[in-house]
Amino acid sequence: MxxxxxxxxxxxxxxxxxxxxxxxxxxxxxxxxxxxxxxxxxxxxxxxxxxxxxxxxxxxxxxxxxxxxxxxxxxLPPPERHLYILLNKPVRTLTSTRDEPGADRRTVLDLVQHPARAKLFPVGRLDYDTTGLLILTNDGELANRLTHPRYGVPKTYRALVKGRVTEEAMHALEGGVVLTDRRDGRTVGASRTNPVEWKIVHADEEKTTLELTIREGRNRQVRRMLAKAGFDVKKLERIAMGPLRLKGVARGAWRELTAGEVRALRRAAAMEIPS
CATH class of the missing domain: 3.10.290.10 (RNA-binding S4 domain)
Structure with a gap:
C-alpha cells in the first residue's frame, strides 16, 4: 500500500x-x-x-x-466577496447571529436588512444593554485581528457614571485592574487588564461622563473595570473602533463601510492592503 x-x-x-x-x-x-x-x-x-x-x-x-x-x-469555491457593515447597536439587542432556543430576543442581525446578512457575524461583543459601534462582516481574518489583544486595536467607550468622579479616582484604572474571568459558570483565571486611556468629559455632583479606550476585549470589560473601581455605570456606548467613529448613523441604523474605511481598518489591524 x-x-x-x-x-x-x-x-x-x-x-x-x-x-x-x-x-x-x-x-x-x-x-x-x-x-x-x-x-x-x-x-x-x-x-x-x-x-x-x-x-x-x-x-x-x-x-x-x-x-x-x-x-x-x-x-475550493471562488473567493467570497467580503462585506463590512457598521451598525449603531441599540439597547436590549443581543450581539449574536441568533438567540438561545426558546428565547425570542432581538439580535443585531435582525436590524441589518441586507441580502447577504445570513453570512455576517459580529466582530466582538457588546452587552445586551450597551449601545454603539458594532462591525458585522464575513471577513474572518479581519475580525480576528480587530478583537485579538496582540494587535492592540483601540476601542473607545463613553460611560455615564453616577456621582462625581475625580481624576485621582481614574488614575487607579490607568495601569489596569485585576479581573476574574469565568466561563460556563466556572472561574478560569484572573489577570490584570492592559493600561487604559481615559478622560473626564463632564462631571457634576449627580453624574460623570467618561471616555475610556481599551486595546483588548474581555467579557464586559469596561463595566467590570468601572465596577471594580466603585463606579455605578448607568449607560455605556462604544463610540469608536480603530479609525472608525460613530457619526451620522442613527441608533438602530446601519451602513456599509467605504473602501477607504476598510483599508484604514486593515492598516489598524496590521494587515496587507490588497492592490
Whole structure:
C-alpha cells in the first residue's frame, strides 16, 4: 500500500516559494472556509490538498488561478466577496447571529436588512444593554485581528457614571485592574487588564461622563473595570473602533463601510492592503 503523503515535499513542488502566489491559509480564509487560524488547523490536520497532494506544513504558497485546491475532498469555491457593515447597536439587542432556543430576543442581525446578512457575524461583543459601534462582516481574518489583544486595536467607550468622579479616582484604572474571568459558570483565571486611556468629559455632583479606550476585549470589560473601581455605570456606548467613529448613523441604523474605511481598518489591524 502506498504510504500517505504527510506534507509538502519541496523536491516535488514549489509551494515553499513565496514569489509564486499567496499564503494557502489566506486563500482558504478569503474563500469563506474559516478564519485564518481555523484554516491553519485544517491544513495541519491534513484536510487540504493542493494539486492532489496533502499539505500539512506551513508556510505554503499557492496561486488560486493555477493550483487545484481541495478542502475535505471538495474543490475550493471562488473567493467570497467580503462585506463590512457598521451598525449603531441599540439597547436590549443581543450581539449574536441568533438567540438561545426558546428565547425570542432581538439580535443585531435582525436590524441589518441586507441580502447577504445570513453570512455576517459580529466582530466582538457588546452587552445586551450597551449601545454603539458594532462591525458585522464575513471577513474572518479581519475580525480576528480587530478583537485579538496582540494587535492592540483601540476601542473607545463613553460611560455615564453616577456621582462625581475625580481624576485621582481614574488614575487607579490607568495601569489596569485585576479581573476574574469565568466561563460556563466556572472561574478560569484572573489577570490584570492592559493600561487604559481615559478622560473626564463632564462631571457634576449627580453624574460623570467618561471616555475610556481599551486595546483588548474581555467579557464586559469596561463595566467590570468601572465596577471594580466603585463606579455605578448607568449607560455605556462604544463610540469608536480603530479609525472608525460613530457619526451620522442613527441608533438602530446601519451602513456599509467605504473602501477607504476598510483599508484604514486593515492598516489598524496590521494587515496587507490588497492592490
Amino acid at each position: 502506498r504510504p500517505l503523503d504527510s506534507g509538502v515535499k519541496t523536491e516535488h513542488d514549489d509551494l515553499r516559494d513565496a514569489s509564486r502566489g499567496r499564503r494557502l491559509q489566506r486563500v482558504l480564509a478569503d474563500a469563506g472556509i474559516d478564519s485564518r487560524r481555523g484554516c491553519e488547523r485544517l491544513i495541519e490536520r491534513g484536510r487540504v490538498r493542493v494539486n492532489g497532494r496533502v499539505v500539512t506544513e506551513l508556510p505554503a504558497w499557492v496561486d488560486p488561478a493555477v493550483d487545484r485546491i481541495e478542502v475535505n475532498g471538495r474543490p
